[in-house]
Amino acid sequence: MITILSGGVGGARFAEGVVAAAGDEVVVIVNTADDEEFYGLHVSPDVDTVLYTLAGLGDWDRGWGINGDSFKCNEMLGRLGLENWFKIGDTDLAMSLYRTMMLRRGLRLTEIVEEARRALGVGARILPMSDDRVRTIVKTDAGPLPFQDYFVKHRCEPKVVDVVFEGIESARPSREVLEALRSADLIIIAPSNPVVSIGPILSLQGVRDLLKHAKATRLAVSPIIGGRTVKGPADKMLIAFGIEPTAYGVYSVYSEIIDIMVLDNTDSEIAVKIEGKGKRCLVTDILMRSREDAVRLARTVLEQAGRL
């Protein structure tokens, strides 16, 4: 079994590639620290991005939401005088309504996503990292901002000073997450933001230790190419933590919990440096411009891990 740790866009694209290359024996553990309440609904941006992408409903170019979706409800919320900067499409909204209803009925987030992925015909399993509430707060020069405020409303413009995960001390990874890490023979950290996407998953009690001592082969794919983030604010966040915003910086975050670091051809010099530290590297074209790119990258990674 292949277990992937993922945030939103980058992780979702990569997971789609892995499923296309290796079939449905895949579990994707997804960050939920970006979850937020909007319009009275529990919104799980990363989980839904993975869900829609694996269901073939995603919008590849935009990276979030549903392909061809409209925003009529969102516009009307604006007409009614509500802040509506968080755009949820009309089809997309159904998932948040469904999740909110089911949470109120007492189901766990994990059970709700399991029902939804089956209903949408997704073969791979998608696991929210936890059924407990964790909330990423980005501390900035404009004050502390919940992640979606920083990311969507403020377009990552305020300078990042620190990032904290509210609730992380008491949150537990679900039993399904622990089982997926224990039973995997390959664990891949997707090219997601190491700070706000993978960070919360690794910060859940016991997860980093499980990875450290896992029998599985463990890989991480860099979300940074040539010193630039493919999408999102990973570089700014690494800088705030005093980590260089390069594939080497990403490697330094994961060095104790991976066997193989996957980097872009552009970063072959960094690969030499990492190999000098005794860590195996896979250097290939890691930019996913299309579904085909994602499948090709997944195949290369899986071959390297001896899985194809």
Added chain:
Amino acid sequence: MITILSGGVGGARFAEGVVAAAGDEVVVIVNTADDEEFYGLHVSPDVDTVLYTLAGLGDWDRGWGINGDSFKCNEMLGRLGLENWFKIGDTDLAMSLYRTMMLRRGLRLTEIVEEARRALGVGARILPMSDDRVRTIVKTDAGPLPFQDYFVKHRCEPKVVDVVFEGIESARPSREVLEALRSADLIIIAPSNPVVSIGPILSLQGVRDLLKHAKATRLAVSPIIGGRTVKGPADKMLIAFGIEPTAYGVYSVYSEIIDIMVLDNTDSEIAVKIEGKGKRCLVTDILMRSREDAVRLARTVLEQAGRL
């Protein structure tokens, strides 16, 4: 001030005519006993029909929802495995999200609708009949059905045995409703279902008495023409109560609380009968096929009441 008692479609169309004819010094008191929870949201079908109609957003032919709306969210709810026979359009959904959010924040239904009608540029006031929960249950040969189940899911097909308004004993008309009835110089019962639309309003503590002793001129427009309901199940419901499903039956429900009964030309014989009982009648073309019809009907009614 003109105060209208209204249900959904028929009342909304008539209210639009009155506002067009008389201006914004109009208050529409709207039935909320058809309110229901769908998809975790508080849905107020009659209030929203009046709101959208007066905002110029309504769908005249369909009679509910918003003109040109799409149903993407509703379709996705179905894909996720939920019963989705209650169709809420994507734009329409925003109002139910808004109402549900604001109710959770502790606002009264009355305050929420007041905010919404201002936001949508509606000059006339729209008052939910009560801020308390009343729920119409239609007792049928297929068992007791909440109104929307009977009306939408079962398309009014089961035989009506009885109709009860759960919660009506403890529900209070809002202070705004009482004020609108006390200060009106003209009270019009719109051509709405006398049993399930106007019935709950009149059943609220003190309302029937206020109408009975009002100084205002009081009119009722028949929702039944030539022994047939224009829209909806009013005829079936009157029969269940042993009342003949004609304009005369409607008159008999209102006889103690109105000064003038408004009937269709088709029912001129019934008008003669009602006048024989000493009640004034206005006989005109009461069918509203278009906005123009509604305005013409409103003008005729207002002229008769000495208001134009």
